[in-house]
Amino acid sequence: MKLPILTTCATLLCSAALADEIWVTNEKDDTVSVIDIETMEVVRTIETGERPRGITFSKDYSVVYICASDSDAVQVMDPVTGEILYDLPSGEDPEQFVLHPDNRHLYIANEDDAITTVVDTETRTVVAQIDVGIEPEGMAVSPDGKIAITTSETTNMAHWIDTETQTLFANTLVDSRPRHAEFVKNGTELWVSAEIGGTISVFDVATQTEKAKIDFEIDNIHPDRVQPVGFEFTKDDTHAFVALGPSNHVAVVNAETYEVEEYILVGRRVWHLEFNRDRSQLFTTNGVSGDVTVVDVESRKALKSIKVGRFPWGAAFRPTE
Amino acid sequence: MITSRRACGVLCAMAISLASAARAEVAVHIHYLKQLVPAPPTLSNLDPIPEDLGLRGAELGLEDNITTGRFLGQTYSLSVTEIAPDGDFAAALRAALAETDLVVLDAPADEVTLAADLPEAADALLFNAGAADVALRDSACRTNVLHTLPSYAMKADALMQFFVTRRWDEIAMIAGDRAEDVAWADTLEASARKFGLRFGARKTWAFDADMRRNAAQEVPLFTQELGDYDVLLVADAADDFARYISYNTWRPRPVAGSEGLRPVAWHRVVEQWGAAQLQSRFEELAGRPMLDRDYAVWAAMRSIGEAVTRTGAADAATLRNYMLSDAFELAGFKGRPMTFRTWNGQLRQPIPLVHERALVAQAPLEGFLHQRSELDTLGLDQPESGCTAFAN
Numbered sequence: 001m002k003l004p005i006l007t008t009c010a011t012l013l014c015s016a017a018l019a020d021e022i023w024v025t026n027e028k029d030d031t032v033s034v035i036d037i038e039t040m041e042v043v044r045t046i047e048t049g050e051r052p053r054g055i056t057f058s059k060d061y062s063v064v065y066i067c068a069s070d071s072d073a074v075q076v077m078d079p080v081t082g083e084i085l086y087d088l089p090s091g092e093d094p095e096q097f098v099l100h101p102d103n104r105h106l107y108i109a110n111e112d113d114a115i116t117t118v119v120d121t122e123t124r125t126v127v128a129q130i131d132v133g134i135e136p137e138g139m140a141v142s143p144d145g146k147i148a149i150t151t152s153e154t155t156n157m158a159h160w161i162d163t164e165t166q167t168l169f170a171n172t173l174v175d176s177r178p179r180h181a182e183f184v185k186n187g188t189e190l191w192v193s194a195e196i197g198g199t200i201s202v203f204d205v206a207t208q209t210e211k212a213k214i215d216f217e218i219d220n221i222h223p224d225r226v227q228p229v230g231f232e233f234t235k236d237d238t239h240a241f242v243a244l245g246p247s248n249h250v251a252v253v254n255a256e257t258y259e260v261e262e263y264i265l266v267g268r269r270v271w272h273l274e275f276n277r278d279r280s281q282l283f284t285t286n287g288v289s290g291d292v293t294v295v296d297v298e299s300r301k302a303l304k305s306i307k308v309g310r311f312p313w314g315a316a317f318r319p320t321e
Numbered sequence: 322m323i324t325s326r327r328a329c330g331v332l333c334a335m336a337i338s339l340a341s342a343a344r345a346e347v348a349v350h351i352h353y354l355k356q357l358v359p360a361p362p363t364l365s366n367l368d369p370i371p372e373d374l375g376l377r378g379a380e381l382g383l384e385d386n387i388t389t390g391r392f393l394g395q396t397y398s399l400s401v402t403e404i405a406p407d408g409d410f411a412a413a414l415r416a417a418l419a420e421t422d423l424v425v426l427d428a429p430a431d432e433v434t435l436a437a438d439l440p441e442a443a444d445a446l447l448f449n450a451g452a453a454d455v456a457l458r459d460s461a462c463r464t465n466v467l468h469t470l471p472s473y474a475m476k477a478d479a480l481m482q483f484f485v486t487r488r489w490d491e492i493a494m495i496a497g498d499r500a501e502d503v504a505w506a507d508t509l510e511a512s513a514r515k516f517g518l519r520f521g522a523r524k525t526w527a528f529d530a531d532m533r534r535n536a537a538q539e540v541p542l543f544t545q546e547l548g549d550y551d552v553l554l555v556a557d558a559a560d561d562f563a564r565y566i567s568y569n570t571w572r573p574r575p576v577a578g579s580e581g582l583r584p585v586a587w588h589r590v591v592e593q594w595g596a597a598q599l600q601s602r603f604e605e606l607a608g609r610p611m612l613d614r615d616y617a618v619w620a621a622m623r624s625i626g627e628a629v630t631r632t633g634a635a636d637a638a639t640l641r642n643y644m645l646s647d648a649f650e651l652a653g654f655k656g657r658p659m660t661f662r663t664w665n666g667q668l669r670q671p672i673p674l675v676h677e678r679a680l681v682a683q684a685p686l687e688g689f690l691h692q693r694s695e696l697d698t699l700g701l702d703q704p705e706s707g708c709t710a711f712a713n
Contacts (some may be wrong), residue, residue: 093601112601114388134388134600152653154596155389156630171392173630176652177595196652222695247658290451 021318022274022283023079024292025052025066026309032066032319033292033308034318035283037276040304046082047302049075054096054139058121059103059110064316065121065130067094067108074119079318089126091117096314098139098148102162107148107161109136111307114160118166128166132159138181138192144203151178151192158201159236160208170208174201179229180272184237184255190301193228195245212258219249230272235279236299241295243270243284250284252300262300266293274315285312346394349386349635351625352417353379353618354402354436355451356410358427361499363561365519367693374451375427376401377607382622384606386629390466395629399622415441424635426622427451427614430461437463446637448621450615455508458665458701462708464638467644467666470617473505475700476584477512479672479684480554480577482698485688486711489551494523494578495566496556502526506556509578522547526562540569554578581676584684587616588675594656620659620668624651626660656683657696665708669696 019038026033053223057064063085066075073087074094093112099214100107105127108117116136118128133155140149141163148161156178156316160170175197182191183205190203202212216226227245233255234241240253246269252262267286270293274283279301282295290310294303355375361366371377379399386397400420404413408430414436417424422445426433430452436442442683449457449468457463458472484492492513496506506523511522524547544553544566553570555578557563563580575581589600589610603611603619611619628640628649643649645666650658655671662669672684691702701708 061700111598112605134385134602135595153598154385155392156627156652157389157392159392168392173393176650196650196658198658217423224694225695 020277020278020320022292023055023057023064023316023318024283024285024308024312025055026281026316027051027053027153027287027311027313029309029311031309033312035292035306035308037281040306042308044082045309046077048077048084049073049087049305053313054094054109056097056099061100061318064318065097065099065106067097067314069093069095070112071102076107076121086124088119088121088124089117091115091126091129091266094139095106095314096139098141100141100148101143101145105163107139107141107150109139109150111135111137111153114152116148116161130161130166130168132157132168133157133171140181140183140317142183142187144187147183147187147205149181149183149192150191151181153177153179155196156194158190158203166319172203172208172210175199176213180231181231182231184233184240189238191231193231193242194235195227195229198223198226198228200231200240200242200253214253214258214260216242216244216247216260216263217245217252218244218249218263221249229270232273232275234275237291241273241282241297243273245269245271246288248286250282250295264295264302266295266302267291267305271312272314274317276317277319283315285315286312287311347390347396347629347633347635348673349395349397349625349629350421350423351379351383351389351397351399351622352421352424353399353401354414354417354424354426354428355401355424356432357403357408358429359406361559361561363559365564367564371607371609371612373607374612375614375618376403377603377609378450378611378620379425379622381603381606381615382619382626385619385623386626387625389630393630393633395633397626411435411439412531414439415498418442418445422446423625423640424448425450425618425633426466427618428456430454431458433466434461434463437466444637446641448624450617454484454504455701456547457681458667458706458708460707462706462710464666464710465641467621467624467641467668469620469668470614471586471670471672472667472700473508474512475667475670475672477505477509478515478699479584479674480509481512481516481518482686482689483582483682484513484518484552484577486682486688489518489575491519491521491550492525492552492554493521493544493547493550494554494556494621495526495547496523497526497558497561499559501558502556504668505558505579506554509554509556516521517538521550526557536565536569540566541571545571550574552577555580561667570646582674582681583676584672584674586613586670587611588613588680590675590678590680591673592656592680594654596654599654620651620653620670624649624661624668627651658691659696660694662697662703664711665701665706666711667700669694669699671696672699 012258040085049071051070054067072171074090091110095111133152138151177196268288557579
């Protein structure tokens with residue numbers, strides 16, 4: 001048992017001098033792969049609970065939250081030591097979550113239970129449980145913290161939660177199997193991807209009405225295989241990079257015109273994405289090929305593939321200074 | 322802190338959603354009708370057919386629909402009739418049609434046809450979730466019946482695509498002598514020829530010995546006469562003798578069809594594409610894995626739910642039109658949107674190829690192309706189908 005401890009110490013010493021990191025959850029390996037952005041190599045592999053999926057850091061990066069779906073827990077980890085500090089009560093089968101701007105409340109999608117659980121990370125208690133549609137997954141909170149969104153995969157809706165009362169105030173239909181949601185443009189727009197529908201719906205937040213729908217079309221790939229899942233925005237929300245699942249491409253969408261400008265070939269079954277610090281590089285998790293593709297945002301070209309664990313799912317950025 | 326303006330925004334929004342819910346208030350009643358069929362005697366009773374086969378799929382589909390409906394002011398209810406083997410099917414169906422014009426049938430092909438032809442069913446929407454017979458999608462099709470169970474033809478084509486990909490070009494077959502075995506075997510043979518595979522010897526399983534004791538002695542001799550081949554198909558719809566063929570063939574060859582590598586609508590080994598969630602919801606409800614007919618009944622229930630969600634209607638005509646339109650798509654946990662074929666009412670769907678322990682592949686396989694949808698490389702494509710009723 002001495003060796004692992006030594007290794008941990010060595011990693012600790014090194015990591016102080018190292019550059020920023022991308023943390024990737026490996027759904028079928030029960031680990032997190034930590035990628036050093038400078039060297040583009042995996043520098044640490046950390047064990048987690050079973051079936052880790054959603055991952056996010058606290059606003060000050062002092063802890064990292066990990067959805068260990070099959071352990072029915074949100075694990076709180078010290079990112080420096082890789083040690084799991086404690087589990088938060090999370091409800092059953094937590095898949096994805098979002099941290100409220102107050103840096104205190106986690107909104108967690110409980111995939112098997114059709115519930116959104118709100119957890120106070122300070123008191124480590126469940127504040128509220130909200131009934132939503134079947135297989136909740138996509139989670140978002142508006143920048144002002146007043147609205148939380150849960151999308152439900154089988155009910156095909158975005159559920160709008162008033163965070164003051166923790167109750168639903170609207171439910172809007174989207175296309176089949178919504179996966180991911182993001183507030184953009186200072187919280188005036190909500191984007192929701194629909195994996196099976198093959199679209200992204202753009203909502204006007206003030207009225208909760210759909211103002212645009214984005215379609216994707218890739219030469220020589222049947223539309224059935226073009227399945228938008230995760231997406232992230234460049235600086236100032238001018239462009240969205242959208243992971244298109246089994247089409248193995250990432251789309252670059254102009255966020256003003258809602259037109260797709262480019263498709264970039266990455267690894268197989270691309271799922272979620274994360275930027276580096278200045279958003280000049282994008283890291284995509286490729287579930288089937290078990291790797292992460294690094295995309296240069298400026299040239300919109302894939303630079304490199306980095307082997308990680310089995311079925312990489314989520315990704316989160318960690319600055320190291 | 323919520324400002325008063327914001328609070329008003331929330332209130333107004335609630336008022337709007339309540340108003341739209343009130344406007345959209347729809348009550349959907351579905352009847353699940355199961356014709357019980359005595360299972361033929363089989364050599365082994367290791368895997369009894371669950372008594373609640375199909376029914377549990379209806380219950381899960383109902384739950385899924387209710388959860389979705391409650392956000393839209395739409396309610397769903399289900400009634401169930403199980404008809405004894407000597408029961409009066411027509412009378413039971415008439416009673417069901419008196420309640421609702423949305424009926425999910427879990428019954429053999431003859432009953433499906435009988436149901437569709439009842440005058441009371443003329444304007445109803447029936448779902449066939451229990452009969453894989455090709456004829457129901459062919460010349461014996463009916464416009465008031467949609468099929469959520471894949472046909473034998475879809476399953477056979479899925480297997481053949483796999484053989485082509487693997488270059489297992491030469492095929493031999495053993496088929497049972499019950500009518501259903503022969504139908505399955507004929508479909509497999511036709512499919513093999515369609516895909517340009519060489520179909521060699523075909524033998525009928527004629528033993529009546531107890532194979533639990535004799536497989537090791539009988540099967541090598543029985544299969545010796547088949548000559549050489551790459552893969553041995555077994556057509557045994559009732560799961561009678563197929564389990565005794567593997568590893569006892571004269572030549573060391575893989576077995577497929579009713580044993581070994583099997584084409585299915587659903588199986589517990591399907592876990593990609595979000596399927597793990599459907600599997601765990603079903604297991605929690607039923608205490609057993611989801612099987613083909615559970616899945617087909619669930620898909621029928623969810624098709625109704627999806628059409629009601631999108632149209633706000635509950636009448637058979639509107640729902641049928643929507644399901645057969647380009648707008649409809651069902652997320653069926655098999656990686657692609659599922660839609661209905663407009664020429665015969667069959668639900669397009671991928672076919673998993675499985676063995677007991679893992680998913681081997683999922684058809685359509687890469688490289689099998691189609692101008693409309695790759696899913697139409699499985700089963701009766703428009704030019705092949707003898708169904709003309711849907712054209713009118």
